[in-house]
Amino acid sequence: MIDIAGLLADNIMYMLLITLGGVLVSVSVHFVPVGGAPAAMAQATGIGTGTVQLAAGAGLTGLVTAGAMMGVTDNIGLVLASGAVGAMIMISVTMLVGQWVYIYGVGCPPASAKVKYDPITKDRQDLYVSQGTEGHAIPTVSFISGVIGAGLGGLGGGLVYYALLMMGEVAAGLTVKDIMSTTGHELVGLASIFAVGIFFMNAVIPSYNIGGTIEGFHDPKFKRWPRAALTSFIVTLLCAVLAVITLGGM
């Protein structure tokens, strides 16, 4: 039998960490310049693919780098930093290569259609936006916004993963470091797939919130983030309860 109430009471801290991680992932997506299909044709600012692919690419890299750090140390700060930096590197490389394709392949200058001046470089934007498009490529402000977003996403993903493993640690009677350095420990697989599931849910919710495309924190749609955060908070909290019972009852 599982003592559900007891498990929930023991793991309340980790449940809150998982929820916080989910909300961070949800907010982070609003920073990433997601261009979707229009951007793939250089008709909108941002990276030319959907939210889920970008969030998954950057966020799962964050999970891998956070996991790699867990095998070396128990320090939560280092683990989270590792997750954030991994995701930031991944999204930076994606944006950089995308930028090469837009500039040297398509032949368009990076320009935002949402603001007249780039808030960071103060460069004029509207003159460079081709007629009939919503901007193209990745201007400086979107690039920086994307890096911030990936950092938050990696932080959130790492937090979820770490909290899940810490919960299982109590059940398995091992430390996180021991679990990660044991090849094929079942807790690692279960925590990873839970983290991936929670991550995907929190990547899709904001993508419905922004209607598929956003340029970064200077985009008017960015102001909608509290709605996605509230939705993610409730949904992730429910998932955290399920995770506590699943992992704690192992």
Added chain:
Amino acid sequence: MSVGGSGEAHAAIPQSKLIAFGIIGGLVGIYGAHFLGNIAGGVFSFMGALGAICAAIWGAGAVRRVASYGLGTGVPSIGMLALGMGVVAAMFGLAIGKGFEIAIIGPVIALVVASIIGLLIGIFANKVLKMNIPVMEQSMTEIAAAGTILIIGLSVAMTGSLMFNVVLEEVITTGYIAVIFIAGGMALLHPFNANLGADEKQDRTLYTALEKGSIAMILSGIVALSTQGASVGVVTILIGIFLWYFGFTGFYARVKRDAFKVVGTGLLPSEEELE
């Protein structure tokens, strides 16, 4: 017909029948594979994959219904959301089955929990995110439940058992869950994504779901080769190939029916012919 953003899609088969088909077919498949697991060395574990295919057809019908209103983003997002919800609910259900020492309640618990998560996301999508899609609540519930049956069905096809320990050891720890995640997600999201447009017809989309589900079944058979032994895996793979052929020819026949004309373009012209 159904174009993204055009409102309610016309359906020849009512959604209520697809729901019944998905739930009953899915659970019969999963329980059949579990209870017949001891007979003939577990060759009946292919039934789990049949249950997963039932769920895939149901889920693809639900995705078609909600996505034809226009999600504002790509259809693939909803498939990933479904499997995200599904994997959390499926693992919880099986773990509860183990915790209370009644393994057979696992799939039912998973189904109920997935429906609750799906309903919650559906309500929030309409009320908080203001997506204003009339069928959002119902469709999200269906998609989450279908995703859960897909995951449990394919896991049972791989292992021949519903026991949480077995699934944990042979599907999760080995990483085959990633195969289930992507192949199962593909069976849900790809049918409408591939067929959407002015000439979209429900039966063509559902045949694509059958074809994609069969590919997931073949993959689970390949995994079963190593987890359960050659005879079990081969049975699953052969039935999967047969269903794939049935699904693909059915899909192609409907492509020819719905297209204005299907013509062969021949091979690319050679250099001399171009001059």
